[in-house]
Amino acid sequence: DAGVIQSPRHEVTEMGQEVTLRCKPISGHNSLFWYRQTMMRGLELLIYFNNNVPIDDSGMPEDRFSAKMPNASFSTLKIQPSEPRDSAVYFCASSLAHRGPVGYTFGSGTRLTIV
Amino acid sequence: AQKVTQAQTEISVVEKEDVTLDCVYETRDTTYYLFWYKQPPSGELVFLIRRNSFDEQNEISGRYSWNFQKSTSSFNFTITASQVVDSAVYFCALSENYGGSQGNLIFGKGTKLSVKP
Numbered sequence A: 001d002a003g004v005i006q007s008p009r010h011e012v013t014e015m016g017q018e019v020t021l022r023c024k025p026i027s028g029h030n031s032l033f034w035y036r037q038t039m040m041r042g043l044e045l046l047i048y049f050n051n052n053v054p055i056d057d058s059g060m061p062e063d064r065f066s067a068k069m070p071n072a073s074f075s076t077l078k079i080q081p082s083e084p085r086d087s088a089v090y091f092c093a094s095s096l097a098h099r100g101p102v103g104y105t106f107g108s109g110t111r112l113t114i115v
Numbered sequence B: 001a002q003k004v005t006q007a008q009t010e011i012s013v014v015e016k017e018d019v020t021l022d023c024v025y026e027t028r029d030t031t032y033y034l035f036w037y038k039q040p041p042s043g044e045l046v047f048l049i050r051r052n053s054f055d056e057q058n059e060i061s062g063r064y065s066w067n068f069q070k071s072t073s074s075f076n077f078t079i080t081a082s083q084v085v086d087s088a089v090y091f092c093a094l095s096e097n098y099g100g101s102q103g104n105l106i107f108g109k110g111t112k113l114s115v116k117p
Helices: none
Strands: A005-007 A010-013 A019-024 A031-038 A042-050 A053-056 A065-071 A074-079 A088-095 A110-114 B003-005 B010-014 B019-021 B024-026 B033-039 B046-052 B059-061 B064-069 B074-079 B088-098 B101-107 B111-116
Touching (some): A010 A019, A019 A088, B010 B019, B019 B111, B033 B074, B046 B059, B074 B088
Parallel strands (some): A010 A110
Antiparallel strands (some): A031 A042, A042 A053, A065 A074, A088 A110, B003 B024, B019 B074, B059 B064, B088 B101
8 A cells, every 4th residue: 555645845936926846645445634823723623524525614714725626536726825834744534434543644745844 | 523632742761761742622523533743844744543432442653652531631642661763743633523523633733752872
């Protein structure tokens, strides 16, 4: 199993530019989560999907952020326009939403720097 | 509202010492799941353990052990005979109950453990 795959691993972008982060969940997992990690706020949920449907997007900071899951094997998180305060590590995680033996599997994260 | 509190921000120990990381949680759900994750300096989040609210049996895995007590809403993590490779940030997390299955993970702020040789 390849695990949760995120791309890119690192991204440096100028303020105002559009940023797209990508995630491929583990095959067979039906829940997908986007988290953001900063020193100030720790790990916080941005949005999560169940069976490709957004369930809770209350953590999305503002309209500049959008997320899609067009199919079970792919999701994107887009920031447009980007701002320096968006600099963080963005994690994608997937899980099988029932009482399985394992927890959530996280990708390696995307370290985003907005300059 | 659900909440996870890790009161210890940083802990420093010398190799071979035992160390316990505290975790206290709040939830109104009767069915919930608790987790511990490790984040080494390389940055990835590594799953350590998952417990459901109906299973209060303590668990041991090598040098790691977990003590789950519903009466005090605590899920503490002990590393026995710590090693330098245990140095990392450790997160406790609570999974909301969504239709009887796992929902969002709510993380504590993390405890940074430094194990010195």
